[in-house]
Amino acid sequence: MDQLSAMRVFVRVVETGNFTRAAATLNMPKTTVTNLVQSLESHLRTTLLNRTTRKVMVTTDGALYYERAMQIISELDELDGSMSNSQSQPSGRLRVEMAGAFADLLVIPNLCDFHARFPQIRLDIGVGDRLVDYIAENVDCALRAGTPTDQSLIARKVGEISMSAYAAPLYIRNFGTPERPQDLLEDHLAVGYLNAQSSRVRSMEFRRDDENLEITPRYVVSVNDARTYVNAAISGMGIIQSPRFMVKETVEKGELVEVLSDWHCASLPLYIVYPQTRHLSNKVRVFVDWLAKLVQNLKVEESREQMRKAS
Known part of the structure; x- marks a missing residue:
């Protein structure tokens, strides 16, 4: 058994909710997907998924394995990306945390532009202004308002909000x-x-x-x-x-x-923060650059609005 391939297949089954959709997104026969998951369960000597005729449910062991598998896959994707040509398209899953207002009013309305530029990046956006365990929750970075005080995080300023x-x-x-x-x-x-x-x-x-x-x-x-x-x-x-x-x-x-x-x-400073244990991968870098441009454009629009009001 190719354990890494089986791990990727298992993760996709969990994310899609059933074997048929996972097989379609992976461009694999359903029987191959089923066999890989069964081989993984035999190797681990535990049940990862409970199957019914309608849906797949993750077991307690399966949920724990999914979190660790996602972390390992993300780190491998980052390693591959850092070794590849800098001109190649960044790809993979990018997990970002941010406050709901910034997601709803700033990022989501412009997300089609980001996807058009970087179609191989899959964004998982967690909404909330909370303390994050970046390693345990497999979070790549977070958008935070105000100057960060956590010395365990690396902070990169993306702009200021009026x-x-x-x-x-x-x-x-x-x-x-x-x-x-x-x-x-x-x-x-x-x-x-x-x-x-x-x-x-x-x-x-x-x-x-x-x-x-x-x-x-x-x-x-x-x-x-x-x-x-x-x-x-x-x-x-x-x-x-x-x-x-x-x-x-x-x-x-x-x-x-x-x-x-x-x-x-x-002005309210905006920062992207991420743990010191992770380098700034290509997918995070392009997201930060795109976000900085977004904030810059916002300030330009506000300046024009102020000028119109003054005139």
Whole structure:
């Protein structure tokens, strides 16, 4: 038995959910796929899959083997890629973690372009702003907002996102409009954004001329998801600092209005992070470069929008 081939076939059966689809995607006869999985189970002396007439279910041992097999296959693919010609098309599975708002509003709308450029890369996107065990979960990299603090990770900056402060008309009717950032310490409320890495509410940074302020605002609710953060502001729970692209449609609908517009909010840096135990493979490198270009184009569009409004 070719154990590596059997391992790849087993992984594809798990991912597709049955032997027929796995055989089709691998361009193999179904009997070959079945025999390879059975040989693997005999070699391991355990049942990896429970078969019924309708579907295939992974056993406990099968789930554990799948995770380790995926890690081994990914590392082999990376090794092959690093040894191949740098001009060749990067390929293989790329597992990326990112917050839901960045996935929904930035990456997914432009993903057809990435696929057209790199058709042999299969993207698995995990949505969430959480602590990740990169090795155990077989995650290649993560897109993170804010400067990373985990010294065990390598961080590569892909750009900065423009930020502004916003409040809902309902909030303004109830509490008025803040005139200066210090009001967030006294007469006004913010929605707190809970940093998953530090478990602390993020501060708000404001700049005007030579004056730089870092405010840890008063709040009655904090959240750890960007979309929930915006929705809490829309409901009138407080003032937020948000990336402009994230609230563009909300502002156009009149659900949020910009406040403290005579102050500049600090830009939000974006980083791709990955563990030190992994080198920057070709597939990660092209994704990082593509993402950096995406952020750059976003800033150009925002600058044009600001110019149109000024004129």
